[in-house]
Amino acid sequence: MAVVRQDFVQSVVASGHVQTPHRVNIGTQVTGTVKCVPVAEGQSVRAGQVLIELESAEWSAALAQAEAAVSQARARLRQLREVQVPVAAQAVRQAQVSLDNARAQLHRNMDLFRQGFVGQAALDDMRKTVDLVEAQLRASQSQFVSVRTGGSDYAMAETALAQAMAGAAMARARLVYATIAAPVDGALIDRAVEPGDVVQPGKALMVLSPAGKTQLVVQIDEKNLQLLAPGQKALASADAYPELRMAAELVYINPGVDVQRGSVEVKLDVPGPPAYLRQDMTVSVNIQVARRPQAVLVASDALRDAGRSGPWVLKVDGRHARRQPVRLGLRGGGFSEVLEGLQPGDLVLSAKATDVHDGSRLRAVAKSSAEARTPSP
Missing domain, CATH: 2.40.30.170 (Efflux pump adaptor protein, beta barrel domain)
Known part of the structure; x- marks a missing residue:
């Protein structure tokens, strides 16, 4: 040679x-019953395309109930601002006027008492009236402070609204979880779910091989x-x-x-x-x-x-x-x-x-x- x-x-x-850089396991975040699976194994899918739909009637009703609770909490807060705050402010003004009148009457009775025109009993009754009106004024002021912005009743109404909104967000998220979509473009290389299956979090229902x-x-x-x-x-x-x-x-x-x-x-x-x-x-x-x-x-x-x-x-x-x-x-x-x-x-x-x-x-x-x-x- x-x-x-x-x-x-x-x-x-x-x-x-052959390997793509990574695989995506598709699963559910809630327990539910599969309504339909509109894709087949080996099919190419786009990001956002629906892969699995779960039965969602119960979650839709829960969302409607939670949104109604939000509306109710908002109405309560609106009532405080538009009704109870003006009413409480008016009550404070009325109590202040009543107190001013009672104090003026007490001063007149004291003058008459010194002149001998009224007795001690009438003077004592008038002082009790002034004390009562002062108590009513303090109560009206406390009520006004409670219902206006920053007050305890107002804070409770805001907290109730926040809780209702959180409940609605949770119900909305559960309803969103009823629809499982493709996170990225790719091809389905495995499918282990059929309509009617009861699925739970933690189990891979499909495997997506991302495009790229x-x-x-x-x-x-x-x-x-x-x-x-x-x-x-x-x-x-x-x-x-x-x-x-x-x-x-x-x-x-x-x-x-x-x-x-x-x-x-x-x-x-x-x-x-x-x-x-x-x-x-x-x-x-x-x-x-x-x-x-x-x-x-x-x-x-x-x-x-x-x-x-x-x-x-x-x-x-x-x-x-x-x-x-x-x-x-x-x-x-x-x-x-x-x-x-x-x-x-x-x-x-x-x-x-x-x-x-x-x-x-x-x-x-x-x-x-x-x-x-x-x-x-």
């Missing part, structure tokens, strides 16, 4: 599977780790469509090594995924880890002691086989790059020819398409 000069690409070949970036997840033997680098180009093919190729690019190398398998997980982006590509498809990937233009190449099956520090070949030297040490570079695809020891056009013998040794005599024989060297008898 001849040593040749040509462009050479070293590749790392491995298998893996498609990646190939591949396990690479750890001995090839030193050859890998982000940005390297690759060609991949799905096992279901082996004759079709797709371009990919290495974007991630896991910093850890799988101890059980002795491999490293890497991920490759597929910038233009073909339409036939499906989630979890098995793929074969050929990663181009190095390229040499016009490299000197020898067939790898001609190398001897290739895994040791001093590889060598049996080179055809005239009519004899001569041991020739070589220094190797890139390897792959059945060829190895020769950095030193051989030149293009040199002939070497296959390592399978175990009966040929350094110095063995050779003779030429004719073959169907090329001349070859074989051991002489």
